Amino acid sequence: MVYAIEAHDLRKSFPLKVRKRAGASGVGDTGGAEGAEGAGGDAIAASVEAVRGVTLYVAAGEVFGFLGPNGAGKTTCQRMLTTLLSIDSGSAQVAGYDVSKNPHEVRQQIGYISQLGGADLPATGRENLRLTGRLYGLAPRQVEQKIAQLSRLLSLDELLDRKVRTYSGGQKRRLEIALGIIHEPQVLFMDEPTTGLDPQNRLSLWQHISKLREGGMTIFLTTHYLDEADQLADRLAIIDHGQIVAEGTPAALKGQVKNAQGQQPTLDDVFFEKTGRSLRDISWEDEK
Amino acid sequence: MRIATETGLFFMRKMRENLRQPMWVIANLMTPLLYILLFSPLLANIANPPLSMAGVLNSFVPGILTLLAFSSGMGAGWTMVWELQSGVTERLRVTPASRFAMLLGGVLADIVNFLVPSILVILISLACGFSVHLLGLVILLFLLCLLTAMVSACSSSLGLIFKQISSVAAVVTSLQLPLTLLSGVLLPISLGPLSLRVVAHFNPMYYTVEASRQLAAGTLASSQTLIAFVVIVPLLALALWWATRVYQKAVH
Numbered sequence: 098m099v100y101a102i103e104a105h106d107l108r109k110s111f112p113l114k115v116r117k118r119a120g121a122s123g124v125g126d127t128g129g130a131e132g133a134e135g136a137g138g139d140a141i142a143a144s145v146e147a148v149r150g151v152t153l154y155v156a157a158g159e160v161f162g163f164l165g166p167n168g169a170g171k172t173t174c175q176r177m178l179t180t181l182l183s184i185d186s187g188s189a190q191v192a193g194y195d196v197s198k199n200p201h202e203v204r205q206q207i208g209y210i211s212q213l214g215g216a217d218l219p220a221t222g223r224e225n226l227r228l229t230g231r232l233y234g235l236a237p238r239q240v241e242q243k244i245a246q247l248s249r250l251l252s253l254d255e256l257l258d259r260k261v262r263t264y265s266g267g268q269k270r271r272l273e274i275a276l277g278i279i280h281e282p283q284v285l286f287m288d289e290p291t292t293g294l295d296p297q298n299r300l301s302l303w304q305h306i307s308k309l310r311e312g313g314m315t316i317f318l319t320t321h322y323l324d325e326a327d328q329l330a331d332r333l334a335i336i337d338h339g340q341i342v343a344e345g346t347p348a349a350l351k352g353q354v355k356n357a358q359g360q361q362p363t364l365d366d367v368f369f370e371k372t373g374r375s376l377r378d379i380s381w382e383d384e385k
Numbered sequence: 386m387r388i389a390t391e392t393g394l395f396f397m398r399k400m401r402e403n404l405r406q407p408m409w410v411i412a413n414l415m416t417p418l419l420y421i422l423l424f425s426p427l428l429a430n431i432a433n434p435p436l437s438m439a440g441v442l443n444s445f446v447p448g449i450l451t452l453l454a455f456s457s458g459m460g461a462g463w464t465m466v467w468e469l470q471s472g473v474t475e476r477l478r479v480t481p482a483s484r485f486a487m488l489l490g491g492v493l494a495d496i497v498n499f500l501v502p503s504i505l506v507i508l509i510s511l512a513c514g515f516s517v518h519l520l521g522l523v524i525l526l527f528l529l530c531l532l533t534a535m536v537s538a539c540s541s542s543l544g545l546i547f548k549q550i551s552s553v554a555a556v557v558t559s560l561q562l563p564l565t566l567l568s569g570v571l572l573p574i575s576l577g578p579l580s581l582r583v584v585a586h587f588n589p590m591y592y593t594v595e596a597s598r599q600l601a602a603g604t605l606a607s608s609q610t611l612i613a614f615v616v617i618v619p620l621l622a623l624a625l626w627w628a629t630r631v632y633q634k635a636v637h
Contacts, residue, residue, distance in 0.1 A: 215477075
């Protein structure tokens with residue numbers, strides 16, 4: 098089996114700011130917190146373990162959904178896999194390269210579309226695409242060909258020569274996808290691709306993502322939307338408090354549980370079964 | 386070679402961005418012009434007998450250029466925070482492009498932002514009687530470009546560390562005033578007491594101001610100029626190294 102992504106026991110902690118709290122202990126409920134009392138007893142230096150031993154395999158050509166509430170460690174995992182964050186312990190291979198040892202090679206093989214997007218707002222879509230294409234080492238002529246091709250794929254035609262600042266949310270998202278795939282990456286990472294989009298744009302984006310899958314691209318997407326994971330993912334993992342609590346195809350996961358009202362089980366039932374909480378409720382709280 | 390191409394791409398990106406914000410370009414030009422038009426006339430009457438306008442400009446313009454070099458670089462941190470918050474930094478960092486090139490592109494654009502108003506200031510001052518040695522001026526501008534680059538790199542690092550525009554702005558602007566006063570830009574430090582003169586020696590800008598007065602007057606080989614380069618070049622290398630390191634790890 099050829100894996101596009103392999104991660105073994107990934108861990109990541111973040112230092113918490115030293116807070117002055119008289120005799121306090123415990124540091125919120127995000128992940129596993131380790132508190133240590135400083136000299137004098139009023140300063141607490143602590144770290145939060147955002148990712149606590151994540152192991153996962155994604156086959157080439159698969160759409161893998163990473164489902165969990167905000168603050169569960171999805172983005173942190175994805176940032177480690179995309180070389181943006183260093184890995185505390187564990188190891189990961191993406192597109193055949195070790196993320197820690199060969200970050201440069203990994204970067205050549207992957208695309209990443211962050212939740213924030215990150216297109217240059219004062220520049221036009223075309224300027225954004227040209228810069229990104231050149232940074233991936235494409236020759237100017239190749240870049241122009243790719244722009245024409247992507248513009249057809251993602252319906253960017255009338256947008257290209259407008260400044261990104263004037264785009265709607267859905268238009269900006271489409272441009273950012275184009276920026277993420279201009280170099281034809283083997284593996285595409287998407288962080289919450291449809292957050293902030295209206296239902297119509299979400300649907301259209303789902304169709305675009307399906308088109309990419311048909312082209313053979315491996316897609317790793319994080320989401321806190323149950324229907325999105327259900328709709329798009331061939332296989333998914335549910336992550337909560339930095340640990341994977343369930344993994345499988347959406348159908349297999351739903352087959353393991355019963356719905357409380359006797360209806361068709363949903364992924365929310367799976368989430369409730371594994372964590373004792375409902376994802377619908379906790380997604381409201383922006384724990385990030 | 387690759388790194389040069391990438392630096393060029395990042396430089397052009399920044400330049401296009403700058404040109405699209407004409408208000409910034411104008412604001413950048415205004416400060417030095419206001420100093421020359423509204424402040425330098427005051428200096429004429431400090432000495433007894435009063436100095437000529439040309440005399441004032443000869444000692445004041447080199448300092449103004451140093452001030453401009455500092456302020457052209459100090460805004461880099463703001464931009465870094467904005468790019469970090471809008472996801473631009475992450476998007477660029479997942480590309481295989483050199484991180485040093487990403488940083489250097491912005492630093493070089495800041496240098497252009499320094500050179501363009503500087504040349505304007507020099508031309509206006511020349512029209513008002515400022516006399517300058519041409520080769521000295523070229524070396525002087527080169528030295529000040531290094532200062533801009535150093536300030537730009539430090540400001541970028543601070544932006545990526547604080548991650549908030551208000552914090553970076555507070556730190557950078559609160560450094561700006563003491564550094565300016567202690568560099569002898571406005572009035573020569575030699576007028577001050579010993580303690581002030583000693584503290585000034587810890588200020589890199591002090592050396593560039595000292596050197597720039599020598600260079601503008603046409604003394605090409607002076608100890609002041611030598612010392613200024615000896616101070617600025619290693620500091621610049623250190624600042625670029627620091628900023629690249631911080632940039633490599635920056636996440637929102």
